[in-house]
Amino acid sequence: MVEENPYETMVASVFDDRDVLTESHQPEIVPRRAEEIRQYAHFLRPATNGNTPDNIMVYGDTGLGKTVVTKHIMELTVDEAENNGNVLSVIIEDCNNDSAFSYTREIVNRLRDDDEKDFPKRGLSTADAMDALYEELNKLEGTVILVADEIDHMDGVDSFLYEMSRAESTGDLDEVKLGIVGISNDYSFRRTLSAKTSGSFAEHELNFGPYDAEDLRHILEERAVDAFRDGTLDEAVIPKCAALAARDKGDARQALDLLKMSGIVANEHNREQVAVEHVDEAKRRVERGKVAERVDDLTDHQRNIIVAIANAEVQERSPVRTKEIYSLYSAVCERRGDEPLSTIRSVREHLKKLEMRGFLTQIEHNNGRGGGKYHTYELSMKPQLVFDVVRTGDE
Structure with missing residues (x-):
């Protein structure tokens, strides 16, 4: 007996490009963060004129657009520096629960040519790694901005920031001007730094507050244009996803997860349109998935x-x-x-x-x-x- 081909009984997917609804997607326009972008640009303006950038700490809970906005403003800042006749390099690296040594090692190997990406995992100290980093940074021209995403997850961050923020004054960096941007969802991060590091780092602070339902609705509508095929979204779906996320933490990532999962549920039920009842099932699945992800990190x-x-x-x-x-x-x-x-x-x-x-x-x-x-x-x-x-x- 020949088995039935399951694809032959499926209606067309509601999605056109569901990757648009993922965290990794970088939109060309970042909606509902105009004030944060303006303030960011004000802090970064010295870098566009060839001066040493100010250090910045970006704070906000998960899903509030910190990383998306940072990548967006860095692109604009590099373009503005180029228009002004200056060279600006931006290095963005996720700390990802790294030690200061392994984080520094990642940057060193990113900056090296392909045949030189061999900075060792062991056998050297953090000081050796820092020296290698200074060497690679000094090969660059002009100004460098180092972005450390989830900086509060770095083991040894206090010493790292102290050394890096003093690198020009100590002569370790004599060919480039360096600024550091840290991104964190821990609002108490600054209090974990020693007095000498706080004084040396001397950062500006940029805070991202939660989105409201109207903000989230606008964000989802922008993404939905490319994510879904025309006519596959019931008009009540996006407002419901936005309201549910706003009622929780005002988290854009959660709102996007809800919308994407709603489409997945509609596809699984072989429906041609995403309906409100699909959002209800999506909410249950997303909640369970988020808890499972967090529980995995527990002892x-x-x-x-x-x-x-x-x-x-x-x-x-x-x-x-x-x-x-x-x-x-x-x-x-x-x-x-x-x-x-x-x-x-x-x-x-x-x-x-x-x-x-x-x-x-x-x-x-x-x-x-x-x-x-x-x-x-x-x-x-x-x-x-x-x-x-x-x-x-x-x-």
């Missing part, structure tokens, strides 16, 4: 802790105090055959980290002199999402 102990608190919420015992969390966590460890942490204090440290990363909400209680102060915790997401992702069967 086994942290996973067991959020499962314990999810169990408490299902049993209507949330928010929960640390002592009770420790008991519930120990029970989860026992069921899974894991060795639990030996002290409540260790669990408390993990609770702080989980709260900082958005898995938990911490609630402070103050019962006066007699009761004292203490904290309770609850999940910042639905318990079922935790159970689905961690797959413990504890629900």
Whole structure:
């Protein structure tokens, strides 16, 4: 028996180019960030005139356009410098949980010719890597802007910034003028730097606030023109995706994920048009995917802790105090055959980290002199999402 070809029964895809809805797509025009672009240009203007660029820190939560705007303004700045008769080079590198050594190594090998991309992974110190970087940068002309995306993820960032921000004054860079742009979603990043680094780095700050529903609607409409075939989007789909994302964090990435997933759902149901009900299913899938992505970065102990608190919420015992969390966590460890942490204090440290990363909400209680102060915790997401992702069967 000949099997049926599944492609023969499929209607045409609703997409024209769904990659337009991905994070990696760089739009020619960046909508709804005119003020941030203007301020960015003001900070970068010295570089267009052949002067040493100011250092800049760009802050904002995930999905608020920091990287997209940075790439866009850097292209404009390079063009403006060229129009003014100056040479400007821009190096954009994601820190990606690197050490200062491995981050520096990546830049060195990017700047070297193909037959010289052999800067070693081991055997040399960070100081050796910095010397190699200075050597490569000095081969360039004019002005250089180094963009460190997710700079707060770099191990050894304090020393790196201190050395790089002083490289001209120490004579390590004598052929080029250097400016550094850091991008971070950690608004407290500056407080992690030493006093000497803060003084040397002396950066401008640029803050990206959340998008509102109207901003997100406009962004989605711009992308949808190229992403979907004509007539395949119900007129209510984009407003709903925008409203859902605005109600959450004002995150453009989330809004784009919702719109793309809505199209995927429509295709899976063999529909010729994306409808509002497809957005509802897309929302469930995106939520689960985001939680799964974040849970992948947790330790086994942290996973067991959020499962314990999810169990408490299902049993209507949330928010929960640390002592009770420790008991519930120990029970989860026992069921899974894991060795639990030996002290409540260790669990408390993990609770702080989980709260900082958005898995938990911490609630402070103050019962006066007699009761004292203490904290309770609850999940910042639905318990079922935790159970689905961690797959413990504890629900």
